[in-house]
Every structure is written in structure tokens, then in C-alpha cells.
Amino acid sequence: MIEVQDVTVRFGGVVALNAISARFTAPVAGIIGPNGAGKTTLMNVVSGFVNRSGGRVLMDGTDILALAPHRRSKAGLRRSFQKEQIADDLTVFENVLVQIDSIGGTWSAKRDEVRRMLAVVGLERQADTPGARLSGFERRLTDVARCLVGAPKLIMFDEPAGGLSVAETERLGELILSIHGLTGAQTLVIDHDVELISRICAETLVLDFGRRIAFGPTAEVLADPKVKAAYLGTAEVEA
């Protein structure tokens, strides 16, 4: 379970996140909001690239903000970025293996785990292909496989469906839904694609201008007039 408590971030005079709290219990949860709402900033606080002015983030009860970024990964935190991060001169296999290089374990156990996760995302036959020769979707799938290895506890995807076709997005959605059963990890997804969010996320946090404007079961949240006003921009007339 991941719990965000009163997380505040200021960039100079701008309050990027204003005392955000949320307790994610669903296997797959979503974070949505207009551009600049603070979604990625929240993710950056959790992964340690942005320092918060206040607040805590608890992963299974431990405050992960006290750990150095690369140690959070050892504690089970994974994330992908808006742009997939695949090294062009490493093979698919190596790109995934990096994630578990620094943890203990035998080489054969690591190799088997990487192969297993590549099979999960459907890239087992491309294992030896260099990153430079992958398509956009294959690069994204490699990123997902990297998040799956090494017993993750929390996986965060930042706009995973950006630049993907409808069919690919559907495939990715299925994959994300299967993560909990496969690894036991909880998943947080940021995306603009409301259809994807409502299909895969049981609960959703909505941010606007750094404030939490709604949180709860996805269907209820999406029906909330405040959310419609902020996110879909339709309710200004009604208000």
C-alpha cells in the first residue's frame, strides 16, 4: 500500500503540489489532471528527483523519501518516464538486466527472471536485439519489463501510452492489469487517456494546479462535476 501524506512542493513562489494526501489501496490506481497539474512532480517526489517542502510518502509503512534514489529502487520502487529510457547500445536483455545488477543473487536466477519478464511483455524473441533497432512500442515494453524484475512493490508509469496506437494501448492496459497478479506490486499510472485510466484503474487521484480535487473509485471521480470542470473543461458554463 502506498500512502502520500501532505506532500508539498514549491518551485520558488510556485506551489507545484499543495499538501497532497492520498491512500492508494487498489492494485492499479491512476493520477490524472490537466497539463501542469503536478502529476509528474508527485511522481518525481516519490522517486527522489524533486525535493518536497513537506510531507511523507509511505510504502508499506516505511517512509521512502528518506532513502537515496537508487536505494528506493532496491526497496522495490520502479518507474518509467514519459520518454522511454532504453540504452541504444544495450540489448533488450541487458536493458532489463541493469535493474537487478546491483542486487544479490546468482547469475542464472537473474537470467531466468529477465527471460520470464521478457516473455510476459512478449519480447522473448527480441532478447538479443540492440535497443537502437526497436520500435517505439517495443522500447516501451522493454521499459515495462525492466519495472517488473527484482520483486517490485510499487511501479509508477508516467504516460505509458503516449505515442502508442489504440491497439498497442489496449495491449499495454492488459499488461498493466496483470502486474499485480504476477509480482504482487501496486501500480500507479499517470495518463491523459481517460479511457485507459477508467478501464484499468480502480481508484484515481485528480490533481489541478497542485491541489487534490478528487480521489476515490474511478467511476465516481470521473462523474464528479469538479473533475469535469477542471479536467474536461466543460463545466465552466454551468458554474
Added chain:
Amino acid sequence: MYARLGMVSLTQVGLMGIGGWVTLRLNYLLPLPFEANLILASLATMVFGWILALPALRMRGLYLALVTLMAAGGLEMIFATYQFPNGGEGFWGVKIGSFDPFRGPALAQTPEAYLRYVIVMVTLGFLFIEAHRRLFPGRAWALIRRSEAAAMASGVNVTLYKTWAFGIAGLLAGGAGGLLAGSLGLLDDGTFRSSESIMLFALAVVGGAQYWLGAVIAAFLFRILPALLADWGVDTDLAFIIFGAGLLHAIITAPDGIAGQIMGAARELSARIRGGKP
């Protein structure tokens, strides 16, 4: 290091100077065999590499290049002021006019044997780098080059691996300096000018920093080409014009350098021979 981490460090020649200095110093100080001196000098230079890594952890790109260039400039001044040990008294060990004999490797007393000795050492150095590239440090470096944030998110200790890379660069440069000292028996501050570092870096780009062949091509351009030109009775400054043309060529058409083009051509050729599409 440029190829693996995308960081530009221009102190390589200065580090070679340190390796050479320590080798000479130990040679006159202790009755150790050449190999022991070489290893100790490499290790000492590795420590200098780590010191250089300190600014590198905060800086990148042009700023890192500038800082390392200034370090090279500083070393150049120190070498020019104190010279290299040649058997004299005291810590700096310099005496004027004559120098004491230098003990080369016991295995290689003639120049020809020494050349073979150096080739073996260089091969070992390449194998050492290649082993790194294929194992976990290589994977970590590749990801750091892609993006430091992504590397951190994947559990890579960016500080450790960057420092590691600097240490190895120092180790190899120190070994190279020691071998140079072993070849000449004495060193001169003119060999270790910081401008040489820039030239070496430019030629590494021309040759192709990603490949070991690129380093060989760079070394050929750097040392052998001017010597050839001199042999042919042509002005050796012509080499600089060739370097310039090579650099433009690399920047415009061959981001992987000449070695990249050769490797690409070889791959294509072997694919054609096997009857497949290139």
C-alpha cells in the same frame, strides 16, 4: 569514458604524466622490478582519477571539459617546474646534466622486445575495458549515458559508477605513462602538454570512441602519421590539416568515427557473404 558515459575529460595526458612521474620516482627510490613500479604508478594515478571525479559528479558537458582541461593545465605547470625524476636527490629527484640508468622490464631489454611488451600490455588494457563494457559496469554506464534519472530509477548508483569510470581512466592513463617512461627511460614536461589532451580527444572522435579499433586509428593518426610525413619529407604540420578534415568528416558523416564505418562495412560484407540482406 567519453564513449561509455558521454563525459568529456581532457586530463588524460596529465594523468599519463602522473603515471610516468610515479614510475620514474619509484624506479630511483626502490629496487623494485619495472612491473611493480608500473602497477603502483597506475594505482596512484587511479587515485588522481578519483580526485578528478569529484567535480565530474556535479558537472557535465562543456563545464566538465573545462574543469578537466584546467587540471591538465595545472599539471603541465607542475611538470614544467619540477621536471621528472632522473636519479637526483630529494623528493623531486631531479639532477642537472646527467641521469641515472632506468631499469626496464626484465622480459624486454631490447627496443623490439619492448614494443612486443607494450602491445601485450595494450591488449590487456583493451580486454580490461571490453570486460567492463560487457559486464554490469558497462550496462550501468550505458544507462547513465542515456539519462542519469533513468539510471537512478533503475537502481544504478550513479556516483559509484562515475567514480569507477574515472578511476579506470586514471589507472589506464597511469599505466600508459609508466610504459612511456619505460620506453624512453626519462620524461620531459613537453610530452604532457594539456593541448595534447584536446588533440587526443578530437582524434578519439575521428577514430571512433566506441570501438577499440578507433583507439588504434587515433593512435595511428596521432603518432605514426606525423612520423610518416616526416619520412616522406613533407611538412609534419600537414598532419593537423588532415586531423581537421578528419574531424569535420566525423562530425558530419560518421558519428561513430572511422572505426564505426569500418565495423559497419565489415558487418554489411559478412551479411552479403552469408546471402542475407545487410
